[in-house]
Every structure is written in structure tokens, then in C-alpha cells.
Amino acid sequence: MAPSTTEPLTAERILVATEEVLRRHGPAKATVVDVARALGVSHGSVYRHFRTKAALREAVTKRWLDRTTQMLHDITRVRSETPPQLLRHWLGALFTAKRHKAGDDPELFATYQVLLGETSAVVEEHIADLVGQLVYILERGIREADFTGVTLATVDTTARAVFHATARFHDPAYAPVWQQPDIEDQFTAVVDLVVRGLRA
Template sequence: MSNSIRDRILDATVEQLRRHGPAKTGVVDVARALDMSHSNVYKHFASKSALFDAVAERWLVQVMAPLTKITADKKTPAPKRLKAWVRTLAEVKRKKVLDDPEMFAVYGSVTADAHEVVARHIARLIDEVSEILRDGVKAGDWSLKSIDGAAKMILNASSRFHHPAMVQLDGGGSDLKELESLTDVIVAGLQVRG
């Protein structure tokens, strides 16, 4: 059931967040929007930050969707898939910060404190990159000593273009051509050695 009370609270929270920004939305406001007392919200979420974390997590799942699609597209060669995956990650973040700055601020405020939600998200990102890399190894594109290490390295190298703190700094105005040349060199470097 998609319209559980939990989901309705989350929807209302997103609504408030979008309208008034993260600084000015409290659990009282969310409760008022749903015509209930704020104490009832606490029946479903342990705390305000737990509520916000849940919003951020749901948002992150949406962000992941197009990436997962690329990862699963086994018929295109791994190097090309890797480039597309990284480009899409950067594009998605950039799009979000431009289209929906309020929500991006929430995401930013969640990532600022090194939360468990973010750790899980990063773990998922590493997993996806690892899967593409593994496919590349099987197909003979690369021979890596550490898949996991290489995946982390790729995310580190491209973070300039997808880390929220960076995307926010240059207001989504980073040059994706520069990311393109970066991933080209990395893919080339991987093909040569581990």
C-alpha cells in the first residue's frame, strides 16, 4: 500500500520542505498540514532528523534509478557503460540542484552530518561501479587487482562533479566536458594496469 500513514507524512514533509525550505519546516508544520497533532508524527518517526533522513533516503532511491538501469544493461560494453554511468550521476545531481534547490538543501544538510543514510548510499554507488568493473574484467577490458578499490577511486576522481558540496558550490555550472575527459583518461589508465 503506497498510501500508508508513513508515506502520507513523508509526502507532507516533502511538500513543506519544498515550500519553506529545511530551516523553516518543523514537525508541527508537517502535522498541521495533515490536520493532526505533532505528537502523532512521533508515533511514526523517532525524531525530526529521522523524518528528514527518511525523506533524503527516498530521494536518493529516485536518484539511483537511472544508474541502476545503466548498470543492468549488460549488452553494452563495460567501458562505455562506466562512462555513461558516471556522466549520468553528475547530470542527475546537477539537474536536482538546478530544478529543486530546496530539496537539494535538505539532501545537503543530511550529507553534512556523516549520516548512516549517506553511508548506505555511497555503499550502493560503490556496488554499482564494482559490478560494471567486474563485467569489464570478465570481458577482458581490464585486469584489476582490487575491484572495490578501483570503484572507490572512480567515485573519488569524479566527486568534483557529483558530490553535493561541490555541485552546490558552483551551482550546477560545472563543465561536463571536463568530466568526460576525466573519465576517458581513467578508463584508459585502467585498461593499461590494475
């Protein structure tokens, strides 16, 4: 399909086009010129929105991660579930989201694994957001006396420990094991252990 010349050039349009270019060419070969060509504009027009190629790659990586962050944020606000149910829901949704990213579009997933290594600040911000959401769930569990094995004084450390304890089910480095036939049983066993520890 020919690029639209009537639609104004926005950062969002550039990021969508960049994702498609990355899917097609991979991170090693994709260039700003390729993105501009896909949009039917000059590469200078792209640079007016993103000053460098690195800034563009960082922005497209952040956009990719933010989809998961927002979806999980919405889950933390569900009031119809108890904190233990909510924690299971949140961890399950994170695992499902990561598995879908790896399985539904493996080329793009491989591309983002490369980009994640280049944009450590974006990754750290993403992890901080996710740990912050866990803190929110745990604090609610403490207030409602569901999580008696953790205190407000240790909630930050505990949230990070929960995140690391479940890394096998969300860290892209573990993507090859997500296809194992018993991976759901593995996930349930780890989450059961985490919830029991928090309630002890």
C-alpha cells in the same frame, strides 16, 4: 489544495509532505507540526510512523538519495553496452541526476545539503551502494577482458578510487562549478582518463 482526510496516513505520504514543508520553510524552520498540518492530521499521528524529528529527516533524506541509487542500479543491468560504455553511461547519469537536483529545485537542494550533514549514516550507505554498483560494472569488465588494468583482488579499492576521482561531478559540495560553460568537457576528459587507466 486541502489535505485528503480519506486517504490512509502512510510513511510515504508523510515523506512527500515533509519534502514539501522543507521546500517551503527550509530545514531550520520546518517542524513535525508543519508536516502534520500539511497532512491534516495530529503531530502524534506522524510520530507513530517516525518516532523522532531526526528519524523523519533521516527518512526523507534517504528517500531523496534512493531515487538516484535506483536509477543507477537499473543502468548497471543494461546488457547491450560494453563495460566501458556502461561505465561512461553510469557516470554520466550520476552527473546529470546531481545537476538536475541542484538546478531544477535549488531551494530543496540547499535543504538537503544541510540534511546530508546531519545524517552521515544515510550518506555513507548511499555512497556504499554507489561504489557497489561500480564494483559490479568493473567485475563485468574484468570478466570480459575490457578492464585489464584492474584485478578482482583490487576491484573494491579501484571502484572507490573511480568514485573519488569523479567527485567533482557528483559531490554536492561542487555544485557551484556545475554551471561552468566547459563543465561537460571537463567531465569527458576525466572519464576518458579513468577508462584508459582501467583498460591499460
